[in-house]
């Protein structure tokens with residue numbers, strides 16, 4: 001019931017367009033009745049032979065033509081308002097869906113294949129179902145007028161025709177409902193393939209992917225995967241269509257038999273003089289139209305039924321539980337520090353532990369460097385700190401308060417971060433930097449860009465900061481945008497995080513891995529100035545960039561194995577000292 005209610009509510013997204021369309025549909029339903037009636041009168045008039053009045057017959061013909069024109073105009077206009085209604089439904093449905101997705105506080109819902117399938121189905125059904133339900137209701141209303149009118153005509157000419165119609169209509173409705181279930185199941189079964197299709201299409205068209213696809217000559221490989229996916233999806237769709245066609249064809253034979261029965265009886269009555277020629281025409285037209293009308297409603301019931309079944313996925317996403325419970329307390333400015341207390345975490349229940357009892361303190365006003373081999377759990381630790389996930393055991397505190405007690409939005413407003421896999425948005429240069437803190441001013445953007453050593457490059461772009469950073473979209477002049485080098489993009493991402501340079505906590509996960517040596521030195525000097533007296537967590541494989549951190553923490557397989565200042569760790573001669581010497585040795589070798 002909630003599903004239907006939600007669909008109906010969305011279906012009424014543009015009440016004006018809806019009511020106008022309904023009015024036009026109802027107006028358009030009346031002319032066929034008039035046409036049938038005037039055709040009967042015309043035939044009866046012509047049937048009088050010599051005593052027929054040519055002017056009366058002409059008037060009947062004019063009336064038929066006018067009614068036909070009225071129906072056609074009402075039909076066109078209702079088509080226009082239907083489009084307006086569809087647009088409004090699509091916008092309202094998407095707004096609700098994406099607002100819900102945006103309300104997920106963490107990352108888990110986006111990492112679950114079942115949830116992604118459901119989401120794909122929800123996106124598909126979001127506009128279809130509300131439209132199908134509304135159109136079904138409208139067509140039923142229209143058909144009540146048309147079929148009701150024809151039913152009155154049939155009842156006055158030959159009452160048993162109504163029973164004959166019911167005998168054919170009721171099973172037809174039941175059959176369509178059954179077929180709708182099967183059709184919806186076919187779409188559900190193909191959801192994974194549907195997503196895979198988009199994946200392969202993206203690989204074959206995405207600017208970053210096509211580079212590798214060209215170099216490794218993977219076009220054929222991915223095309224074959226795409227074709228395989230399309231074929232598999234096609235097989236599911238065709239199996240459902242084959243079943244529907246078989247059932248519907250058999251049923252069409254039954255419908256034809258009923259129509260034949262009605263025709264034979266009516267013709268017999270006419271031959272015996274119980275019906276006039278006009279009556280016979282009217283009866284056959286009325287029976288055919290009523291039958292077609294009922295079959296049309298049954299087919300639409302099937303379509304609406306399938307759409308509603310799929311729409312359950314949309315409602316399930318909207319009504320689904322929150323992924324993380326939001327806290328209730330405001331996040332105060334950081335005074336004492338952040339603590340990881342025996343934090344255990346794994347991405348999947350039953351999966352390997354990624355963090356295993358991490359104890360770590362980030363005192364307020366200090367910069368901590370985090371070091372470890374690939375897969376040690378550094379980025380995971382950052383993700384927990386941003387509260388994208390909650391620890392399975394232990395807790396993380398902000399001035400002694402469990403992160404889970406704080407309002408997530410408030411907590412994140414106190415953080416600035418640049419992630420390893422940062423985003424390159426197809427937006428202007430100013431927007432690419434400024435969205436780090438909305439709303440932004442041009443001065444703030446330029447200051448952040450200068451700190452990240454990218455201001456001169458952005459200012460020198462064809463339209464300065466207004467230049468679109470994209471090669472796949474055109475700017476307002478129809479010109480393709482500009483794209484930056486990898487290191488320049490990284491500086492833009494860094495500038496974005498520096499829009500929050502005054503944040504209580506600055507997290508920098510490999511902020512300079514793609515920077516040239518000159519830029520790296522300058523960026524780190526700039527970062528050291530910004531971080532001075534601020535709380536920061538800096539992750540880097542380039543250990544020399546962490547030297548000035550007050551404390552360096554070494555993570556190994558999800559555990560803190562060493563902790564101390566650079567000199568202390570070097571003196572301890574442990575893992576950090578080994579890695580540092582290895583890197584330094586590499587540089588020495590290169591120099592000598």
Ligand SMILES: Nc1ncnc2c1ncn2[C@@H]1O[C@H](COP(=O)(O)OP(=O)(O)OP(=O)(O)O)[C@@H](O)[C@H]1O
Nearest residue numbers: 111347354372373374375376377378379380381420
């Ligand atoms: N979203 C995820 N779902 C499941 N497992 C994940 C996810 N992200 C990371 N992992 C796993 O967690 C482990 C730690 O990954 P993490 O990214 O935290 O390591 P890291 O120390 O940052 O490594 P690197 O130096 O390579 O960036 C890895 O084994 C990885 O496979």
